[in-house]
Structure formats: C-alpha cells, structure tokens
Amino acid sequence: MPGPPEDGEPIPFVPADLMSPGSSELEIVADIWSADAHMAREHARQAAAIAELARRRSVERDADFGARGGPGHDSRAVRQPVLADVSDDFVTELAVIRNCSEAEASKLAVESLLLTTTLAAVWSELFVGRLTVRKARILVDLLGDASDAVAAAVLARVLPGAEDCAPARLGDRVRYHLYQVDSEAKERRRREAERRADVHVERTADGLGRLVIEGPLPMVYAARDAIGRYGRWMRAEGDRRPMGLLRSTMALDLILRPWDTSRPPVTAHLYIHAALPALRANAPSGAAPAELDGALVSAVQCRELLESLDELALPPLPAGGSVSVAVDDPVSGETVAVATRAELRRAAGCGPGLSPPPTTSSYEPSAAQRRLVTVRDRRCRVPGCGRRAERCDIDHGHPYADGGTTACENLCCLCRRHHRIKTFARGWSFTLLEDGRLVVRTPSGVSRTTRPPGWFHEPEPDPPWLEELAPPDPLQL
Numbered sequence: 304m305p306g307p308p309e310d311g312e313p314i315p316f317v318p319a320d321l322m323s324p325g326s327s328e329l330e331i332v333a334d335i336w337s338a339d340a341h342m343a344r345e346h347a348r349q350a351a352a353i354a355e356l357a358r359r360r361s362v363e364r365d366a367d368f369g370a371r372g373g374p375g376h377d378s379r380a381v382r383q384p385v386l387a388d389v390s391d392d393f394v395t396e397l398a399v400i401r402n403c404s405e406a407e408a409s410k411l412a413v414e415s416l417l418l419t420t421t422l423a424a425v426w427s428e429l430f431v432g433r434l435t436v437r438k439a440r441i442l443v444d445l446l447g448d449a450s451d452a453v454a455a456a457v458l459a460r461v462l463p464g465a466e467d468c469a470p471a472r473l474g475d476r477v478r479y480h481l482y483q484v485d486s487e488a489k490e491r492r493r494r495e496a497e498r499r500a501d502v503h504v505e506r507t508a509d510g511l512g513r514l515v516i517e518g519p520l521p522m523v524y525a526a527r528d529a530i531g532r533y534g535r536w537m538r539a540e541g542d543r544r545p546m547g548l549l550r551s552t553m554a555l556d557l558i559l560r561p562w563d564t565s566r567p568p569v570t571a572h573l574y575i576h577a578a579l580p581a582l583r584a585n586a587p588s589g590a591a592p593a594e595l596d597g598a599l600v601s602a603v604q605c606r607e608l609l610e611s612l613d614e615l616a617l618p619p620l621p622a623g624g625s626v627s628v629a630v631d632d633p634v635s636g637e638t639v640a641v642a643t644r645a646e647l648r649r650a651a652g653c654g655p656g657l658s659p660p661p662t663t664s665s666y667e668p669s670a671a672q673r674r675l676v677t678v679r680d681r682r683c684r685v686p687g688c689g690r691r692a693e694r695c696d697i698d699h700g701h702p703y704a705d706g707g708t709t710a711c712e713n714l715c716c717l718c719r720r721h722h723r724i725k726t727f728a729r730g731w732s733f734t735l736l737e738d739g740r741l742v743v744r745t746p747s748g749v750s751r752t753t754r755p756p757g758w759f760h761e762p763e764p765d766p767p768w769l770e771e772l773a774p775p776d777p778l779q780l
Contacts, residue, residue: 340432700735
C-alpha cells in the first residue's frame with residue numbers, strides 16, 4: 304500500500320478508503336446525513352467559541368486603557384445592537400483569526416452571539432444535528448432583530464417540524480408566524496433593508512462586471528421594464544446585437560449620459576498596474592496581465608487603452624480625470640513608480656527616468672509619496688479590510704516620533720478604524736518589515752502577514768527579533 308502523502312502533497316480521493324465496496328445505498332445515504340449532522344454540530348461549537356471570545360472582549364475590558372480615539376470619517380454610524388457591549392476591535396480580531404473579510408467576521412460574530420442568547424433553542428437543535436447550518440441561518444436572519452418574547456413564541460411554533468421542512472418552506476413558515484406575533488416586523492424589516500440599500504459591483508466574466516442597484520422592489524421592476532423597452536427601440540431601429548447586450552448598453556448610457564453636456568462632468572482617476580515589458584508594442588501574447596482597480600486585464604487590453612488615449616489629442620477623461628500607470632517590477636511585482644502618460648513620455652526621452660519619491664524630513668508625506676503608497680497598497684493593509692487606499696491614512700510603520708523616516712518603505716495605508724486600533728487598542732501589534740510585509744498580531748496571539756497586492760516574490764523568513772517582541776502564541780502551547 305502507498306505510504307502517507309508528504310507535507311503539502313494533496314491527498315488523493317479513493318472511495319474505497321471511506322467505505323467498503325459492499326456498502327448499501329442506504330449506508331451511503333446515512334453517511335450523507337451523518338456529514339450534515341457533523342457540520343451542524345461543528346458550526347454550533349464554533350458559534351459557542353466565538354461568543355465566548357466576544358464576551359472576553361467586553362467594552363469594560365478596555366475602559367481603563369484610556370481614550371481610543373474619536374470615530375473617523377470611515378466609521379459606520381450604527382453598530383449591530385448585539386455587538387453594543389463588545390469591544391470595537393473584536394470584529395477585526397475575528398477577521399484576522401479566521402483570515403476572512405471583516406464583513407464576513409461581523410456577520411459571524413452577530414450570528415454567534417444571537418445563537419447563544421436570544422436564539423439558544425436554535426443553537427441546541429443545531430448542536431444535536433436536527434437543523435442544518437442553512438436552516439439555522441434562515442432563523443437567525445428572520446428572528447435576529449426580534450425581541451426575546453417574539454423569538455421564543457415563533458420558535459415554539461416552527462422548531463418542532465423544522466427538521467423535515469425544506470429551507471425555503473421553513474423561511475415561509477417563520478415569516479408567517481413572525482408577522483402574526485409581531486405585526487410591525489415586516490414593515491420594520493423593509494425600512495431597515497431600504498436604509499442599507501446601496502450600489503456595488505460584482506466581477507463576472509473576464510473583463511466584465513455586474514452593477515447591482517438595490518432599491519424598493521416596485522422601482523426595481525419598473526427600471527428593468529424601462530431598460531427593456533429602450534432595448535427594443537434600439538432593435539426596431541436596426542441594431543442587430545443580442546438583446547441582452549442592447550439592454551446592458553442602454554442601462555449604462557442612461558446612467559453615464561454621454562450625450563448630456565448640460566451637467567458638470569464627473570471626473571475619474573484610473574491607475575493601471577503593469578510591468579514595463581507588458582507595455583511594449585512587441586510584447587509576447589503571454590505577457591503578464593495588468594491590473595485595473597483590482598481586476599486583471601490582459602497586457603493587450605492595457606496597450607490598447609494607452610494607444611487609444613494617445614490617439615486622442617484631448618485629456619483622457621473629462622474635467623481633470625486622468626489615467627496613470629503604476630510601473631511594477633517584472634520580477635517581484637513591487638510598485639516602483641507611478642507616472643502619467645506625459646511623465647512616461649518624458650522618462651522615455653532624455654529625462655532622468657522613473658524612480659521612487661525621495662525620503663522627506665517632515666512628518667507629513669510628500670504628494671509624490673502619498674500617491675505612490677496609495678497606488679501601491681490599493682487597500683488598507685490590515686488582513687480582511689477592503690477599504691480603498693484613497694480613503695485611508697498614510698501611517699508610519701516605525702513611528703516618526705521614535706526615529707522612523709518618512710519614506711515609502713516605512714509608510715503604509717491603514718483605514719481610520721484600523722489606525723485607531725493600532726494606536727489605542729489593547730494587545731495589538733503592527734510591524735512593518737523592510738521587505739514591505741506588514742505583520743499584524745491580535746491580542747489572542749494570532750499573526751497574519753500582508754504585502755501590497757501584486758507583490759509575488761517569495762517572502763523572506765521572519766527576523767528572529769519579531770517573535771521576541773510578541774507575546775507567546777497560545778496556539779503553539
């Protein structure tokens with residue numbers, strides 16, 4: 304028989320290793336049920352662990368640590384009520400622990416606290432395997448903002464038959480009883496959903512994206528119908544492109560209104576990350592892709608964009624808009640300079656070329672340093688944070704007051720929330736290494752390392768002094 308796989312080697316799937324060839328189909332079905340029950344129990348155990356850590360991160364725990372800094376312009380106005388008694392940095396800590404986004408960590412923290420308090424009956428059913436994780440989350444979503452009395456009354460009616468109820472049917476049953484017990488619940492949930500409505504972008508196929516506009520359902524249906532009518536008019540006028548493409552084109556034109564010169568133009572500043580070899584006219588077809596606002600575009604698309612902008616004897620974007628190129632090292636992926644098209648042309652001529660901004664003696668970074676660091680980091684450097692760099696603070700890795708220099712290699716982007724955590728929160732450690740890595744260590748002893756997006760060189764080993772400065776890692780005990 305083959306020996307165990309080496310470290311890092313994938314474990315091959317061999318059905319005979321999991322069950323004997325003579326297993327009946329009923330035994331296979333039983334394994335499926337067992338796996339569902341096991342996942343439900345482990346989810347309940349995780350919720351209990353998260354809730355316990357949240358209780359240890361109470362607001363009172365930090366009361367004796369002094370001022371934590373006022374809320375920044377990027378702080379959320381309203382926190383989840385269930386998190387009101389939990390330290391403000393707990394969601395960030397949970398995101399670092401799980402290596403996930405803060406949005407996911409916040410949702411999981413709220414869910415865990417609800418399952419172990421108001422919805423403890425749901426946690427019990429989850430732990431014994433009578434509820435799947437999906438069904439439990441339906442109950443949390445619909446009853447999370449209900450009072451203890453309302454939640455208990457609804458659960459008493461729906462839990463007895465929940466095990467044999469399909470998820471969609473369970474959701475309908477919960478809504479039916481919830482709106483009976485709490486007549487204002489439906490309207491309250493609608494108003495809250497409208498308050499959270501927003502516009503966001505989802506990536507789809509390569510080079511495409513989906514613009515999602517949330518709003519009251521009647522208005523959404525009316526907008527879709529109007530866009531469809533405009534698409535049919537385009538078809539009637541002889542445009543033979545697919546109807547879906549006609550609707551998409553018309554919807555974007557209705558928003559951007561390229562024909563309307565009566566309104567002030569909207570400016571935009573686009574930064575394209577590309578290695579210099581990819582910008583050459585004779586670059587091979589397999590050249591490394593460039594990056595536009597976090598999305599990969601091919602080197603061919605990048606060159607076509609620059610060429611099309613050069614062909615226009617006008618500014619690339621209206622009223623102050625611009626397209627700049629972040630020049631990345633082709634080996635390490637490190638951003639070494641940011642230049643406009645005009646600066647690229649001068650550097651390609653008899654100029655001195657492109658180089659990083661020099662170190663300054665002042666505390667405030669220069670405009671050139673701010674531009675490079677913002678474009679280099681793209682986002683807040685804390686693991687799990689997606690806040691855009693232009694809305695972040697430029698922070699000194701080694702404090703300026705302690706001899707840290709105002710140089711690009713000692714600067715990184717931190718959103719105001721994480722800047723406050725670094726400065727005021729108890730037990731956190733932020734270390735910016737010389738090779739660009741930021742090491743973030745939580746009060747619970749978990750460390751995560753980030754580097755600017757696009758940097759793909761192999762990381763250097765941690766310096767020996769890093770662990771000496773940090774508290775013992777409880778996960779290693």
